[in-house]
Amino acid sequence: MASESRKPFLPLDPMSFTKESKAVIDFIADYYKNIEEYPVQSRVEPGYLSASLPESAPYCPESLEDILKDVNDCIIPGLTHWQSPNFFAYFHANASTAGFLGEMLCSGFNVVGFNWISSPAATELESIVLDWMGKMLKLPSSFLFSETGGGVLHGSTCEAAVCTLAAARDKALKELDGNWENITKLVVYALDQTHFTFQKAAKLVGIPPSNFRIVETSFSTGFSISPEKARFAIEADIRSGLVPLFLCATIGTTPSGAVDPIAELGKVAREYKLWLHIDAAYAGSACICPELRHYLDGVELANSISMNPHKWFLINMDCCCLWIKEPKLLVDSLSTDPEILRNNASKFKAVVDYKDWQVVLSRRFRALKLWIVIRRHGLANLMHHIRSDIGMAKRFEAFVAKDDRFEIVVPRKFALVCFRLKPKKEAEGTELNCKLLDAINSSGRAFMTHAIVGRIYVIRCAIGTTLTEEHHVDALWKLIQEKAQNLLME
Amino acid sequence: MASESRKPFLPLDPMSFTKESKAVIDFIADYYKNIEEYPVQSRVEPGYLSASLPESAPYCPESLEDILKDVNDCIIPGLTHWQSPNFFAYFHANASTAGFLGEMLCSGFNVVGFNWISSPAATELESIVLDWMGKMLKLPSSFLFSETGGGVLHGSTCEAAVCTLAAARDKALKELDGNWENITKLVVYALDQTHFTFQKAAKLVGIPPSNFRIVETSFSTGFSISPEKARFAIEADIRSGLVPLFLCATIGTTPSGAVDPIAELGKVAREYKLWLHIDAAYAGSACICPELRHYLDGVELANSISMNPHKWFLINMDCCCLWIKEPKLLVDSLSTDPEILRNNASKFKAVVDYKDWQVVLSRRFRALKLWIVIRRHGLANLMHHIRSDIGMAKRFEAFVAKDDRFEIVVPRKFALVCFRLKPKKEAEGTELNCKLLDAINSSGRAFMTHAIVGRIYVIRCAIGTTLTEEHHVDALWKLIQEKAQNLLME
Numbered sequence: 001m002a003s004e005s006r007k008p009f010l011p012l013d014p015m016s017f018t019k020e021s022k023a024v025i026d027f028i029a030d031y032y033k034n035i036e037e038y039p040v041q042s043r044v045e046p047g048y049l050s051a052s053l054p055e056s057a058p059y060c061p062e063s064l065e066d067i068l069k070d071v072n073d074c075i076i077p078g079l080t081h082w083q084s085p086n087f088f089a090y091f092h093a094n095a096s097t098a099g100f101l102g103e104m105l106c107s108g109f110n111v112v113g114f115n116w117i118s119s120p121a122a123t124e125l126e127s128i129v130l131d132w133m134g135k136m137l138k139l140p141s142s143f144l145f146s147e148t149g150g151g152v153l154h155g156s157t158c159e160a161a162v163c164t165l166a167a168a169r170d171k172a173l174k175e176l177d178g179n180w181e182n183i184t185k186l187v188v189y190a191l192d193q194t195h196f197t198f199q200k201a202a203k204l205v206g207i208p209p210s211n212f213r214i215v216e217t218s219f220s221t222g223f224s225i226s227p228e229k230a231r232f233a234i235e236a237d238i239r240s241g242l243v244p245l246f247l248c249a250t251i252g253t254t255p256s257g258a259v260d261p262i263a264e265l266g267k268v269a270r271e272y273k274l275w276l277h278i279d280a281a282y283a284g285s286a287c288i289c290p291e292l293r294h295y296l297d298g299v300e301l302a303n304s305i306s307m308n309p310h311k312w313f314l315i316n317m318d319c320c321c322l323w324i325k326e327p328k329l330l331v332d333s334l335s336t337d338p339e340i341l342r343n344n345a346s347k348f349k350a351v352v353d354y355k356d357w358q359v360v361l362s363r364r365f366r367a368l369k370l371w372i373v374i375r376r377h378g379l380a381n382l383m384h385h386i387r388s389d390i391g392m393a394k395r396f397e398a399f400v401a402k403d404d405r406f407e408i409v410v411p412r413k414f415a416l417v418c419f420r421l422k423p424k425k426e427a428e429g430t431e432l433n434c435k436l437l438d439a440i441n442s443s444g445r446a447f448m449t450h451a452i453v454g455r456i457y458v459i460r461c462a463i464g465t466t467l468t469e470e471h472h473v474d475a476l477w478k479l480i481q482e483k484a485q486n487l488l489m490e
Numbered sequence: 491m492a493s494e495s496r497k498p499f500l501p502l503d504p505m506s507f508t509k510e511s512k513a514v515i516d517f518i519a520d521y522y523k524n525i526e527e528y529p530v531q532s533r534v535e536p537g538y539l540s541a542s543l544p545e546s547a548p549y550c551p552e553s554l555e556d557i558l559k560d561v562n563d564c565i566i567p568g569l570t571h572w573q574s575p576n577f578f579a580y581f582h583a584n585a586s587t588a589g590f591l592g593e594m595l596c597s598g599f600n601v602v603g604f605n606w607i608s609s610p611a612a613t614e615l616e617s618i619v620l621d622w623m624g625k626m627l628k629l630p631s632s633f634l635f636s637e638t639g640g641g642v643l644h645g646s647t648c649e650a651a652v653c654t655l656a657a658a659r660d661k662a663l664k665e666l667d668g669n670w671e672n673i674t675k676l677v678v679y680a681l682d683q684t685h686f687t688f689q690k691a692a693k694l695v696g697i698p699p700s701n702f703r704i705v706e707t708s709f710s711t712g713f714s715i716s717p718e719k720a721r722f723a724i725e726a727d728i729r730s731g732l733v734p735l736f737l738c739a740t741i742g743t744t745p746s747g748a749v750d751p752i753a754e755l756g757k758v759a760r761e762y763k764l765w766l767h768i769d770a771a772y773a774g775s776a777c778i779c780p781e782l783r784h785y786l787d788g789v790e791l792a793n794s795i796s797m798n799p800h801k802w803f804l805i806n807m808d809c810c811c812l813w814i815k816e817p818k819l820l821v822d823s824l825s826t827d828p829e830i831l832r833n834n835a836s837k838f839k840a841v842v843d844y845k846d847w848q849v850v851l852s853r854r855f856r857a858l859k860l861w862i863v864i865r866r867h868g869l870a871n872l873m874h875h876i877r878s879d880i881g882m883a884k885r886f887e888a889f890v891a892k893d894d895r896f897e898i899v900v901p902r903k904f905a906l907v908c909f910r911l912k913p914k915k916e917a918e919g920t921e922l923n924c925k926l927l928d929a930i931n932s933s934g935r936a937f938m939t940h941a942i943v944g945r946i947y948v949i950r951c952a953i954g955t956t957l958t959e960e961h962h963v964d965a966l967w968k969l970i971q972e973k974a975q976n977l978l979m980e
Contacts (some may be wrong), residue, residue, distance in 0.1 A: 009871050011804050011876075012573070012956040013584040014519040020513045022735065025589045028511075028598035029504040042610050049614035055636075057622040061868040065592070071595065082501070082601045090608070090830070095850075096501040101514050101554070102587075105561065105595040107806045108518035118580070120532050121568025124539035132547040140500035146545075156646060156850035162652075166694055181674050196828040197851055204656055205822075205851065206696015208670035242579040247879045300788050310852070314501050316597045317854045338686040339942045340580070340744055340950075349678055351535045357857035360646035360851065361687055362583075362800070364807050368565075378551040381516025398790075400666045445697045460830075466502040484927075 002003050004274045013372065020064050027068055031076070035084050035467070039444025042080045047221075049078060080447065085467035088476065089449040090252070091282050091416075092464045096314035102369025103316050116351035117343045119243050123352050125369035126153055131322055136288045136379060140300040144325040145352075147328070151323040151329075152357040153366045158358050160306040160322040161201035161248075163326040163330060168246045168275035168303070169205055170333040170443050176243065177332065186245040187211045187237045191260070191455070193253040195279060202246075221453050223410060225249060234272050246275045249302075251295050252283025255451035256409075256458070257416040259295050266301025266465040278305040281320070285312040286390070295413075312415075312464055314373050314385065322357075331356045333439050352364050389415040389464040392473045396444040396461055399477045405484060409458045412436035418451065421484050430457040432487065439483040446476050510554050515557055525957070529934025532570045539568060542834070554980070570937065571807075575957035576968060579939040581744070581772050581906075582954045586804035588866035593806050593861025602853050606841035607833045613842055616643055616857035623799075623811055623860070626869060627779045630790040633813040635842075642820075642847040643815040643856045645770045650693035650796040650812040651680050652703050653820060658765035658793070659695055660823040666709040666733065676735040677701045677727045681715040683743040683943070685769060692736075701732065704888050707823035713748040713900060715739060717758050724762050736765045739792075741826045742773025746899075746948070747906040749773070749785050756791025771810070773904050776876050777800040777817050778869065785903075800972040802905075802954055804863050804875065809856050812847075821846045879905040879954040882963045886951060889967045895974060899948045908941065908948040911974050922977065929973040935968050 007257050010016070052074045082093050113122030120228045143149040154160050169186060177180040186204045192214050202212050213233050215224045234244045247269050249260040262278060267275035278299060284307025286292045299305060302399030304324040309315040317461035324330055335356035345351045355361050374382070398417045410418040422426045423429035433450070438458050441447050451460050463473060542564040572583050603612030620641025621634045633639040644650050659676060666672040678692045682704050683857070692702050703723050707713045737759050739750040752768060759766035768789060774797025776782045777976045789795060796812040799805040814820055825846035834844045843852050864872070883905035890896045890909045900908040911926050913919035923940070927949050931937050941950050951964060 009874055010869075011867065011871075011875070012522065013586065013587070014522045016589045017522065017590070018515055018519045019593060019654055020587055021514055021518075021594065024598075025511045025515065025593050026596065029508045031598065032502065032504045041607075044610050046610070046835055047614070049611060050618060053615075053618055055621070056625045057864045059869045061871055062865045064866065067865050071858075073552055075611045075615065078609070078614060079599060079601055080607070080609045081601070082609070090602075093600055093602050095598070095925075097503070097507045097510055098501065100507070100594075100597055101510060104511065104514050104518065104590075104594065106594040107583070107590055107597075108514075108521065109573070110567060110583055110806050111569055112580075112583050112807060116536065117531075117570070119570045119572070120534050120536070120570070121539060121565045122538070124568060125543075125565065128540060128543055131545070132927055135546045140683060156852045158850045162694065166746055169696075180700070181671070182672050183673065196826045200824065200826050203931075204652065204695060204905065206659075212669070250596075254828075265675075266889065316600050334690065336686045336690050339742075342938065345536055347802060359652060360648045360808075362646045362808055372557055374547045375552045375557050376554065379549045380549055381501075381551055384499055385501070395501075432604055440664055449830065471588065 016464040023064060032083065037083055038076065038081050040081050040084045040086045040346060040447035041441050041444070042078050044078045044445070049074060058237060060444045074424055081463060083467060085465055085469060085472040086446040086476065087465050088461045088463060089447045091311050091462050092313045093310055093317055094312055094464070094466050095316045096373060096466055098373040099314055099316035099369050104374040106365040106368045108366055109365060110431055111365055112362050113365055114355040115341055115343070115346055115353035117345050119365070122365045122367065123354055125371055126354065127313045127352055129322060129367045129371045129374070130323065132196070132374060134323055137284065137296065138293055139305070139323060142300070142325050143305065147240070149325045150321055150327040150352070152354055153370070154320040154322055154358055155318040156195040156320050157195065157279060157306055157308060157486055158201055160320055161198050162204055163322070163334060163357070164275070164277050164304045164324065165201050165207070165246060167329040168442055169207070171329050172245055181330060183244065184208050185241070187213060187242050188246045189213045189215060189233060189244070190215050190248045191215045193217050193247050193255050193258055193279065194221050194250055197253050198279070199247045223253065223256050223453055224260040225265060226266040227261060230240070230265060231268050231280060244272050244274050246277065248277050248279055251280035251287070253277060254282065256418050256453045257283065257413050258410070259413060262296065262303065263298025266298045270301060276302040278302045280305060280307040282308070282311055285309060285384050286414050289378065309370060312386065313382070314377065314466060317367055319370060327357065335359065357457065384458050392468065393463045395470065395476060397465060403481070405488065409456055410453055412471055415463040417461045418453060419461065420456070420458050433457050433459055435482055436487055439487065440479060445479050493828055499557050513937050516697070522573065524570055526576065528566065528571050528574070530574045530937035531934070532568050533934070534568045536888055539564060539788050541974070548832070550836065553815060573955060573957060575955055575959065575962040576936040576966065577955050578631065578712070578951045578953060581801045581884065581952050583800055583807055584802055584804045584872055584955055585806045588863040589804055589806035589859050592862040593891065596855045596858045597702050597848060598939055599855060600853055602852050603855060604845040605833070605836055605843035605851055607835050612855045613844055613858065615940060617644045617838060617842055618823070619857045619861045620813065622864060624813055625949040627774065627786065628783055629795070629813060632790070632815050633795065639815045640817040641811055641815060642814055642844055643808040643860070644848055645798055646810050647685065647769060647798060647806040647881060648687040648691055650810055651688050652694055652849055653812070653847070654767050654794045654814065655691050655695045656764070657819040657823040659697070661819050662735050672733065674721045675700050675733045677703060678721055678736045679703045679723060679734070679740045681707050681963050683706045683707050684740055684746050685771065686737050688738045688769070694832055695799060698896060709883060711945055713746050714750040714908050715755060717751060717754040720755060721758050734762050735763050737766065738769055739765050741768060741770035741777070742904055744772065746908050746943045747773065747904050748900070751785065753788025753791065756788045760791060765793040768792045770795060772798070772801055772864070775799060776904050779873050779876055796929050799860060802876065804956060805859055806868065816849065824848065864894060872909045882958065882960060883907055883953045884968060885960065886963050893971070895978065900943055907951045908943060909951065910946065910948050919970060923949055926973055929977065930969060933969065933973070935969055
């Protein structure tokens, strides 16, 4: 050992930690300053990076300068710039200074809070902040720790879906005489606008793919699920000897931002004893504004609800809130009690052990960033953030509505506008708008994506990156008009 | 809008980003400087934090100073200090400056690389770094992208377990005429020292809990799985009409650091067509050293292997490498093809879309930290890091061996030492060592945890936090002797 330790190897020395970390802070700040100079969607070709990097790891250390030079020369060109104010694709992933500070503290402390004892603050702050968040959304207190419910931070909606589906599955199997063979009888219901992650999650937990019912939506219901259709599907399954298990309703669907009628679906779920989960991944954040809270009406009938603050709530990736009315069901399904983690606090059930509320054992201290974002901005500014984005979406919607060449395809509810260039013949609609979208994106000046709703190809303009201001929306509209003009002249 | 926008709300302004981030860097550096002053295991009581924080979120913004004061006064006392050099519990979670820099860049760019097109650099760097890592471990090229295999970064072993189990399950169900009812016939094998996460994962993917076979280990096999016992269990299941599916072998078990005989188990798995997964979560990192690589002998017979660089490879949480020989099986099981994500690169199969290799859709750019840690240190220093920890573990082991009052219970292979204070009567062993462990941990000067191996309660001394030096190990031994002396005098 003596000979090897001659070279000092100090991978966490506070002096160099400070110096190198501050150099990276400056690098990131420069990135934000220059972000509008990059094409929003990366223009690299598949396989571009392997030409720039060696085939295997270096034997000797390299300098931070060399690494940052490569980040600049090789990585940044291959990024699609999700933080660009001209990013209007998918749903945005809001970064913020406060969210970043929370991530730094999380990574700096680097504790692993799988159970209470392994870092009590990680568990307790998470429970407290989930109650804060639940109160901001005016969730019924039955979802909060202050009563008999509770919340947990997952990384993504899919993890929340897997966990709630597993809890619902195991509850049902227990009620069906504990016979695991009944797993093939369980049926999950969603609509064609439900996030595909629920279909993946249902298959993951062992529900036969043929037992995943996709209820079709249409213009007539504003692309939300119709309670009658859901009831019809459920009754057909019961007649076939199947067991309806789980119904997923959405606040702000990914394709069009539609909202399912929670209260009516809740009645259907109660009637047939289905687990009702509400996926508010995107639009949940908006429901902190009193004027938008009505979209959550009926949530008291749900068993669980999830939303992603990493989308629209200024929280850096990743962060998904899941609340559940009966955490016991989650714990019954997911708990493990290995000798190696036994401790008195857990034994006497005095504490929450979050490992039993999620898929994974290891967990980051995500609550820090949610706590810091909420405190640093306060409810007032968080509402302002949502309203400002919705205001910009209204402005964009008005631009589209005023131009006869275009049409709004789905009525806007939040900050997502689904529109298209009107085709001369309906059959040409997809090709025309595909071309338009491609022209816009390949300009590098903006990035949007598409969806198909009611068989119509629409361009989605999702407004809401942290840096987007009114003039970016105005420039986007000019760009769209310019590219549309070119297309129509062809 | 006009009235609301009077107050400037700039949650990602580069100026304040820089200023506030640097303040937090200084805060974290101070934390590292002072880390030895805190009791390693938190001493708070359940519910401690709710007394210090308000019941609901603030309406108005608060200053960073106030927030950092609360982190200092309310959060730090509730942390168990995983980065303390006196942390010898569970397995360590190595933070490092380089890992932190990677986390900062990941959080700063805040891209979501669910498919190639959404940020090509995120996907390509991950594939390249997984090949680097695979080569460092001298994995057969059949696990690398450079041939027909490939790797992916998950957050944790449990996610890797869920995904490989789902892939194995779906392959088997397809071979069994595609009838989903056969899910109740599938059997998973592990040993009593296998990480409990595999049992959780098997249940999660719908394998009946009664079909999870736990093969008992004993002193005679060094607490590793015996191929004969595995074969016996498999044949009994076949006779009962069940279908052996999956066998998990471990390199460095959690209780004792045992290593299963991979080559022999591989032969059994081949013979009965089981999916062999190797869980090298802890000790995989050590196998970059040529003198330890032999523990991986036989890996060519496995279908998949996972290891956690966030444990012992200087990577801040969270990071789990999973390699698989036939990525197609993972994709067949986990892929989704929603309209909203369709793009030409994916359509023509020219690229990897990592959303189809994992549970979740949203994913952080974790490859950055792995890439930066490897480059910043180089293979040379990374091997030094492992060898230095093993050297310290040998030193500790020698202390224990020299003291007649103590015994080493399991032969040490890596940097985990399982020992105990010898009881006068065997029946008193658990209580005596429980008391000893409690006395050590409640001193605040060190933190270890326990395990039960071969029905014996052992104290686990896991050496390997980034900041641990020889003098910390020496002080730990003195502390143990002092507390043992007190106990024996009682």
